[in-house]
Amino acid sequence: MRRSALLVLAALTVADWSAGPARAGEIPPAERRSGFDTMSPDIQAMQRDGMANPALLWLEDGADLWAKAPAPDRPACAGCHGEAGLAMRGVATRYPAWDAASAAPIDLQGRVNACRRRHQGAEPYPYESRELLGLTAYVAAQSAGLPITVPDDSRLGAARAAGRALFTQRMGQLGLSCAACHDDHPGRRLGAAAIPQGHPTGYPLYRLEWQGVGSVQRRLRNCMTGMRAEPFGYGAPEFVALERYLMDRAAPLAIETPAVRP
Amino acid sequence: MRRRLYWLWIGCAVLAARVEAGEEAEPGAERLRPVAIVDGAIPASLTGVPGDPARGRALVVDRTKGLCLLCHAGPFPEERFTGNLGPALDGIGDRLAPGALRLRLVDGRVLNPDTIMPSYYSLAGTTRVGAAWRDRPVLEPQEIEDIVAFLATLRDTPSERPAP
Structure with a gap:
């Protein structure tokens, strides 16, 4: 008896379940749906209505920062790029992108901060600061309505693979993965919450639960905490890889920034 | 002792x-206490102490402890907003014997490696567990026994329903 109990315990302990693949696999492009579609009509109206969307306050901050020089002898964003509506149109559809200077993929907020350091002689904005969210949302909003694309850049291959691995990996005390809900069970409910397919079409976005605008990394950290996992830190390469994979997985849905979600 | x-x-x-x-x-x-799996079940109690169905029910409806209603509906008229990721628990005591319920709670991956149901009493294969939860099973063994005892009372057959 002792012996069999030991064997069973040993088997339970050393067996590696984490390698198991997601059951249903990726959602085909024609079946991809934004979380917008399953929201209540009043929240949909809040996103659609320019005057009611609370994220517009952040967007206005972003527009001001775009035009304002960080120091008298340093260019504003507009000083190099010109009008955001022209220069930034379509940019968010292809981010995260390869950053040659750091030889790594970079997300949109990382690009904003890299520009500040490299070209504006300014300190990077802290993650989730009103400035970084506002400026990133303002840049991303110039792509609103345009389809997310899958960049044809082989240098992004490693990040894509790493992002996919993170998406399907069970983690945390509850042993859940992103794929277990968002690939296998979209449309079902977790408690009161409808499970979306999990496409980052509208970030930075206003979440009623947050009473504010937040980044996709904030949302991913929320989900990881729900799994009782240790979330990655803001700016972690894991988050950039995961976002790259999520954007591939979301194409060709349209950018919705600034979106509103429950 | x-x-x-x-x-x-x-x-x-x-x-x-x-x-x-x-x-x-x-x-x-x-x-963790060792468990012996026999034919898709854990027939033996994890503790030797009979489960308490009332405590089990309280754990099942507790959304920060048992977490069950995040995924399962069931005969809980006072509870709104139950999830539907897993099957409803109505009549589960008719369909599954206590030993089968116990294995599904302890580690359902033994029966279905791809199950979305968390393993409530196993640390196998866990990664990146948050600091507050590290090296701990989701539930303690007596809590598992309490939940098994409660689920066993969920019968569709009225004659087998225990007196309130």
């Missing part, structure tokens, strides 16, 4: 055996 010493001995023996075999020990796993 003798029983406790017995489990302690098992814990040490397992740890020693693993070190000998050069395996990496699952941190905290030595704390």
